[in-house]
Amino acid sequence: MTIIELRELNKTYSTAAGDFMALKDVNLKVNAGEFLGIVGKSGAGKSTLLNMINGVDELSSGEVFVHTDGKALSVHDMSEDARALWRGQNMGVVYQSFQLLPMLTLVENITLPMDFSNNFHPRKSRDRAMELLQLMELEEHANKLPAFISGGQQQRVAIARALANDPQILVADEPTGSLDSITADHIFDVFEHLVRDQGKTIIMVTHDMGLANRFSRSLTIADGELLIETESSGGRK
Numbered sequence: 001m002t003i004i005e006l007r008e009l010n011k012t013y014s015t016a017a018g019d020f021m022a023l024k025d026v027n028l029k030v031n032a033g034e035f036l037g038i039v040g041k042s043g044a045g046k047s048t049l050l051n052m053i054n055g056v057d058e059l060s061s062g063e064v065f066v067h068t069d070g071k072a073l074s075v076h077d078m079s080e081d082a083r084a085l086w087r088g089q090n091m092g093v094v095y096q097s098f099q100l101l102p103m104l105t106l107v108e109n110i111t112l113p114m115d116f117s118n119n120f121h122p123r124k125s126r127d128r129a130m131e132l133l134q135l136m137e138l139e140e141h142a143n144k145l146p147a148f149i150s151g152g153q154q155q156r157v158a159i160a161r162a163l164a165n166d167p168q169i170l171v172a173d174e175p176t177g178s179l180d181s182i183t184a185d186h187i188f189d190v191f192e193h194l195v196r197d198q199g200k201t202i203i204m205v206t207h208d209m210g211l212a213n214r215f216s217r218s219l220t221i222a223d224g225e226l227l228i229e230t231e232s233s234g235g236r237k
Contacts, residue, residue, distance in 0.1 A: 092162030
């Protein structure tokens with residue numbers, strides 16, 4: 001079943017040197033429960049594509065639909081405020097740079113999206129955050145500040161934060177790009193668990209061509225165009 005659909009998507013940025021076309025006539029369907037990888041070099045349009053899907057950036061033309069409860073929602077037809085609230089409630093976002101708030105403990109970082117999405121309940125939200133930290137095997141660090149845990153642990157907290165409101169969809173922008181290979185492997189294990197055991201749909205972009213076989217399906221993007229589609233065995237068993 002299709003959960004995300006991009007139709008004739010284009011994105012153009014105005015620069016001092018003239019217009020730059022970051023995405024060109026992108027058409028894509030993502031199935032529910034899929035672990036989709038989008039692979040490409042720096043500047044290929046990977047992050048721009050994610051920002052179109054999650055509604056962080058405005059598109060130039062085309063449409064992005066997210067299918068929920070039997071209805072197709074046009075992401076970019078919503079107002080900016082409505083889109084931000086929708087994103088917080090329905091789509092988790094994971095960044096390469098973690099973007100944890102340094103003055104908040106790990107558990108507070110995870111409960112914050114619940115507050116922003118009007119889902120905060122003092123006891124229930126903390127219990128939910130602890131449950132997610134346990135999933136990431138970090139519950140003993142709950143009351144630490146981000147500076148006192150490793151980069152790999154911070155990325156797992158960022159994934160837990162993205163799951164705070166139990167979204168069906170996660171989008172991840174180079175989440176293993178700044179991690180060593182062993183730690184990156186652990187992050188992939190977490191994603192594979194979320195897809196296999198919790199039915200999440202994950203779209204991840206990466207510049208590392210060697211990761212293509214870890215996804216259930218991978219696409220190559222170059223100069224803003226989707227080029228090659230590869231089916232895999234769905235990651236390592």
